[in-house]
Amino acid sequence: MKKNLFFFITLMLISFSICAQEKKLYNPAADAKADIEAAVKKAAAENKFVVLQAGGNWCSWCLEFAKISKANPQIDSLINSSFVWYELNFSKENKNEDVFAKYGYPQRFGFPVFIILDAKGQRIHTQNSEYLEDGKKSYDQKKVFEFLQQLTPKSLAAENYK
Secondary structure: OHHHHHHHHHHHHHHHHHHHHHOOOOOOOOOHHHHHHHHHHHHHHHOOEEEEEEEOOOOHHHHHHHHHHHHOHHHHHHHHHHEEEEEEEOOOOOOOHHHHHHOOOHHHHOOOEEEEEOOOOOEEEEEEHHHHEEOOOEEOHHHHHHHHHOOOOOOOOHHHHO
8 A cells, every 4th residue: 555655646746847848938048139130040041030938937927828739730830830939038047138138028917928020020910818818717718820820921911901
């Protein structure tokens, strides 16, 4: 009995450790300026836009957004086809103050906050994630899809409005 209990507790601790590691989206040690520059170059080459999802590993809403985005095939497909995604860290270890200043202090909206850049690296939209929520536990997947769909390169192409 004690052997089984020990095995069960050990298994649970390993599972919790793996889950905790998987939830690390943001890298406080990353060079955000260089990473964003690389994301913009990639977006330009692939005819996509860049989404900076600003937040931190401490932010449950940031982790929830990542979770629902991957779980919903429609949202995941739209992200992969139209955007280069980057998790822009904001934490006590690294606030990336100069990057946030460059994009107009989007942290004023809370976290996560989404900054959309065109293929030249110009900010075209900042989105307060509060408007995408569905109650107090998650996001409204329809609102998330519509938000992203309205800001794809295809939807903002000038030829669509002539």
